[in-house]
Amino acid sequence: MTPVVSAQKICKSFGRLDVLKGIDLEVHEREVLCLIGPSGSGKSTLLRCINHLEKIDAGRLYVDGVLVGYRQRGDKLHELRENEVAEQRKDIGMVFQRFNLFPHMTALENVTEAPIQVRKEPKAKARQRAMELLDRVGLADKAKNYPAQLSGGQQQRVAIARALAMEPKLMLFDEPTSALDPELVGDVLAVMRQLAKDGMTMVVVTHEMQFAKEVADTVVFMDGGVAVETGPAAQVIGNPQHERTKAFLARVL
Ligand code: ADP
Numbered sequence: 413m414t415p416v417v418s419a420q421k422i423c424k425s426f427g428r429l430d431v432l433k434g435i436d437l438e439v440h441e442r443e444v445l446c447l448i449g450p451s452g453s454g455k456s457t458l459l460r461c462i463n464h465l466e467k468i469d470a471g472r473l474y475v476d477g478v479l480v481g482y483r484q485r486g487d488k489l490h491e492l493r494e495n496e497v498a499e500q501r502k503d504i505g506m507v508f509q510r511f512n513l514f515p516h517m518t519a520l521e522n523v524t525e526a527p528i529q530v531r532k533e534p535k536a537k538a539r540q541r542a543m544e545l546l547d548r549v550g551l552a553d554k555a556k557n558y559p560a561q562l563s564g565g566q567q568q569r570v571a572i573a574r575a576l577a578m579e580p581k582l583m584l585f586d587e588p589t590s591a592l593d594p595e596l597v598g599d600v601l602a603v604m605r606q607l608a609k610d611g612m613t614m615v616v617v618t619h620e621m622q623f624a625k626e627v628a629d630t631v632v633f634m635d636g637g638v639a640v641e642t643g644p645a646a647q648v649i650g651n652p653q654h655e656r657t658k659a660f661l662a663r664v665l
Pocket residue numbers: 426429431449450451452453454455456457458
């Protein structure tokens with residue numbers, strides 16, 4: 413079966429800073445992959461490459477079997493136009509550390525915005541689905557609230573519902589609970605856990621080792637732009653093989 417994400421030796425630099433140094437990665441349908449590693453190791457950059465928010469400098473990146481950002485003719489690669497890249501991005505949902513909700517829209521409007529504007533769904537249908545999604549993240553009673561009237565954890569759950577409204581085949585999470593007060597983290601992780609159970613394909617950057625251990629199928633430990641250790645969650649977190657993984661886990665566990 414075609415992997416949902418296939419990264420082959422991808423490299424990314426910012427000026428003279430080599431941030432990704434030949435990353436190989438595969439994510440299969442219904443798989444949950446957690447990316448762990450110290451700050452600055454390239455985790456966010458890798459997610460942003462998968463979502464075409466950054467262009468890779470070398471290697472090949474496929475999402476659902478389709479080359480990201482380029483069209484291949486013979487041996488030559490041609491860059492896609494911005495609208496073609498946007499089209500590729502439509503099937504990928506992304507949730508950031510900061511919730512990035514539209515502040516002037518209610519929770520419901522935040523969730524219906526893309527389906528109505530981008531997918532041209534009829535408003536009634538988009539609203540009905542948005543209500544179902546808000547219910548799924550435990551916020552049906554907050555549909556009419558504005559972001560400022562919601563806690564960080566509630567805002568993050570609205571952000572998850574908003575991403576799901578586009579029916580993505582892949583969800584990317586970049587430290588979705590790092591900006592939350594500790595008592596709000598659990599509700600967001602519970603929603604993600606349920607999403608994983610429902611079969612969503614997910615790549616999650618997280619410092620929540622317990623979550624990674626329980627929910628991830630695969631864990632990748634990144635350090636210095638390299639995937640140092642990749643394997644089943646229980647192995648990488650419970651019985652790491654590399655010194656660098658051991659040192660990192662000793663600091664965070
Ligand atoms: P992580 O998410 O693992 O903390 P990042 O992918 O955010 O790591 O960053 C990896 C490195 O790339 C850091 O040194 C960071 O400063 C640098 N970096 C990230 N984005 C940019 C950018 N747009 N321009 C320049 N440097 C960047």
